[in-house]
Amino acid sequence: MPPQRFALPTEAPGLAARRIAADILDGVLHKHRTLDEQLDGAAAHPGLKSLSDRDRALMRRLVATILRRLGTLGHVLSRLLDRGIPTDAPRVQSALLIGAAQILWMDVPDHAAVDLSVRLVQSDRRAAKYAGLVNAVLRRCAREGQPLIDEVKSRNLDVAPWLLARWSAHYGETIARDIAIAIGQEPSFDITMKSNPAQWATRLHGETLPTGSVRTLLQGSVTTLPGFAEGQWWVQDAAAALPARLFGDIKNKQIVDLCAAPGGKTAQLVHAGAQVTAVDRSPARMARLRDNLTRLSLSAEFVVADGAEWLGQSQGAGFDGILLDAPCTSTGTIRRHPDIGWLRQESDIAPLAAAQKRLLQRAVAALRPGGTLIYCTCSLEPEEGEQAISELLKSESAMQRVPIAASEVAGLSEILNRDGDLRTLPCHLPHADPRLGGLDGFYAARLVRRN
CATH class of the missing domain: 3.40.50.150 (Vaccinia Virus protein VP39)
Incomplete structure (x- = not known):
């Protein structure tokens, strides 16, 4: 009788990107490590090499969205948790932030956002016991999250209070509020051209700014865009x-x-x-x-x-x-x-x-x-x-x-x-x-x- 063969379990699609996003969030929020050092160079997260371009882009967008909306996310989760975020399992906080950010601001189906966050805590020894909590909180977030956001829209929770106070004092409250709104937006992709910015704006599906830079919303690896390998431009705000x-x-x-x-x-x-x-x-x-x-x-x-x-x-x-x-x-x-x-x-x-x-x-x-x-x-x-x-x-x-x-x-x-x-x-x-x-x-x- 031939030996039985068993299929090895495969990881759910997108879970690796979310696991790495959780690690990087933990690096920022608890270890005071910058995004730059965790994403590029010798100290970058080792798991990044195994991600596809699509998953790498997803991971970056997840982390950036959470950090841009961190104050509002904190408010929403505090209203949905009776006893606060458990302190004995950091992965629970990351999983809740990742799930809520996808539900509230990203084009991810609610059921997928909930399921993958639950899988995220299940794969962590200390956090596994909180899988039911994560599931319940994120399901409530899908139902109740948007009204909770609406009630604090005018409070600029996504800017550190000391920064908002300084900007209000120096630029005035109106401009400080405009700055806070602007930094909450996902930015475009700006390029400095060697020549012919109008021509390159067409090729890159962007537009030429009054200052001469080209601005585009193209996504994906910069190295694959027209003109990069030929040395025709460089990325620069x-x-x-x-x-x-x-x-x-x-x-x-x-x-x-x-x-x-x-x-x-x-x-x-x-x-x-x-x-x-x-x-x-x-x-x-x-x-x-x-x-x-x-x-x-x-x-x-x-x-x-x-x-x-x-x-x-x-x-x-x-x-x-x-x-x-x-x-x-x-x-x-x-x-x-x-x-x-x-x-x-x-x-x-x-x-x-x-x-x-x-x-x-x-x-x-x-x-x-x-x-x-x-x-x-x-x-x-x-x-x-x-x-x-x-x-x-x-x-x-x-x-x-x-x-x-x-x-x-x-x-x-x-x-x-x-x-x-x-x-x-x-x-x-x-x-x-x-x-x-x-x-x-x-x-x-x-x-x-x-x-």
Whole structure:
């Protein structure tokens, strides 16, 4: 009698993507690990390699949706749980968040969202005993969740309270509310082209923005899109593409790009004809920058070093221009990096502002007379933008501000402040389709060293 053969159990479709999403959520919410480090590079989740492109996209969207709606999700679940989320099994929290996010905001059938979340807890030794609880709560969520959302829509629960308070104080309550709404939207995909943006907008099923970037809603792996392999473009938020253009004509000029990785601004400077030295302290990020420029058939000098220390050693070099995209809280990029809003604390601002001040002082000393310094941060916090430049101009009499004209930013006067500095907000560049509107929050100032 031949031996009996038994089929090995197969995992439910989509469960692996949700399991990895749960792991990454746990990394953000309980281990304070950023999304970037969990999704790319040496420390990335090992399970990502086994996911199909479709499941990888699903996993990313799941995590991003949960982090964008975390406050509202917390409210909904608190109303559906009599005793709160069990504290002895972290997977229960992740499973509830994943299930509720799919039911309330994603195009996933309710029964599938419930079933896969139940399977998620069943596969975890500590959480398995709560499978019935997860099933019951998510079924109630499908019936009662939307009214629970409606009752708190005006409370901006999805922005950390300290951030909302700061934005209200600096920009006013109306703009702070508009920012909160904007960062709750899944962002579009922005591209900087080497040439012919209108032609590429057609090929990529997108549209050309007034600033020249191409914006598209195409999904999937970026490497498979037309023009990527040929090095015709690179991914870069439309706001991030503005600071490098503020130098004007830089052909054959010596320009330093500080804190340069991943290299979008470096690519812009090289493409404009500058002789560029790209400086970044991270060997891994510099390797990525080098790969990006190789794909684009662009070349620069690469330096792996602390920017302030390297500038200190380069004093007297007399660079024509320095682009300082300083390390910051990155609160202007929350719509693209929704983990930042929950990982950052108000106490992070002061040490980062001190580091920015040090970099600014070193940059000033390394400029030649008549040289230009472009200082920028992807932060919405005034200490890392307007205040940093105000303090520098008070202490450095050799430097003067050169206001940015509206004509240099496609006539978008609303993205310039009263001093002539660039100040983009996530609620700028509105669109009838919210997915095609918005910008990252950026600050940039142009300073020139007096002759």
